[in-house]
Amino acid sequence: MKYVDLKKMIYMDFLIQKERTGSPERFARKMELSRSTFFEYISYLRNELMLQINYDEYRETYYYEGRSQIEILFHYVEDRLSSGSPFPIIFNRTILDKSYYTCTTGSKDFKGAECSALNTHLFVLPDGKASICEQLYWNPLFLIGDLKKSSLKDIWMSDKCLRLANIQQENIGNNSPCKHCNLFTSCFSYRNRCWVDIIKAYGKEHWDYPDPRCEKAFKMQNNLGYE
Numbered sequence: 001m002k003y004v005d006l007k008k009m010i011y012m013d014f015l016i017q018k019e020r021t022g023s024p025e026r027f028a029r030k031m032e033l034s035r036s037t038f039f040e041y042i043s044y045l046r047n048e049l050m051l052q053i054n055y056d057e058y059r060e061t062y063y064y065e066g067r068s069q070i071e072i073l074f075h076y077v078e079d080r081l082s083s084g085s086p087f088p089i090i091f092n093r094t095i096l097d098k099s100y101y102t103c104t105t106g107s108k109d110f111k112g113a114e115c116s117a118l119n120t121h122l123f124v125l126p127d128g129k130a131s132i133c134e135q136l137y138w139n140p141l142f143l144i145g146d147l148k149k150s151s152l153k154d155i156w157m158s159d160k161c162l163r164l165a166n167i168q169q170e171n172i173g174n175n176s177p178c179k180h181c182n183l184f185t186s187c188f189s190y191r192n193r194c195w196v197d198i199i200k201a202y203g204k205e206h207w208d209y210p211d212p213r214c215e216k217a218f219k220m221q222n223n224l225g226y227e
């Protein structure tokens with residue numbers, strides 16, 4: 001494509017983000033483009049800018065793949081959440097706004113929900129074992145005791161629990177940027193690195209890597225973002 005009208009591109013992006021484009025014919029009319037030029041713009045967005053743009057026949061709109069799918073899911077669940085629930089239902093959008101690879105100041109400033117593991121919570125599994133996080137029940141590294149054998153207080157004060165809560169820089173692997181990071185003490189003592197995300201993004205052997213929200217984080221092997 002020889003010439004791209006930036007104003008038109010911005011307007012296209014706006015309508016696609018809002019998922020209010022209408023059919024290809026209507027979208028072309030809104031953009032004041034001929035049908036063939038309109039499709040050149042769409043190819044440009046897809047092939048040159050590498051944007052994942054799909055078309056939904058049912059809703060008659062173009063939309064961005066990824067985030068838009070999760071937005072649809074959020075709307076679906078939000079519409080069905082009962083306001084009269086006898087207990088609080090935790091369901092928030094912070095998962096969409098984690099701003100990966102951006103934080104320069106350590107875990108206290110990571111965006112998204114704060115991690116409760118070993119700050120305020122541990123989790124007791126149905127078999128009596130205790131884990132630092134309900135999502136890491138399967139990983140022996142994060143099992144800190146067994147209520148069939150010890151009291152809750154003893155588990156909370158156990159060597160393993162205290163060691164995980166107070167990880168030292170010398171225990172970090174050489175391959176991790178945390179090993180030589182000068183924010184280590186404040187970052188790890190705030191305990192807001194999400195082990196679940198780290199393991200999901202890099203694999204269980206890399207539990208000591210930076211949280212993907214940190215600017216020093218490696219590119220995720222499994223992308224957790226919705227963009």
Ligand code: SF4
Nearest residue numbers: 106178181187210214
């Ligand atoms: S490199 Fe590690 S210790 Fe340093 S700020 Fe990032 S997550 Fe924290």
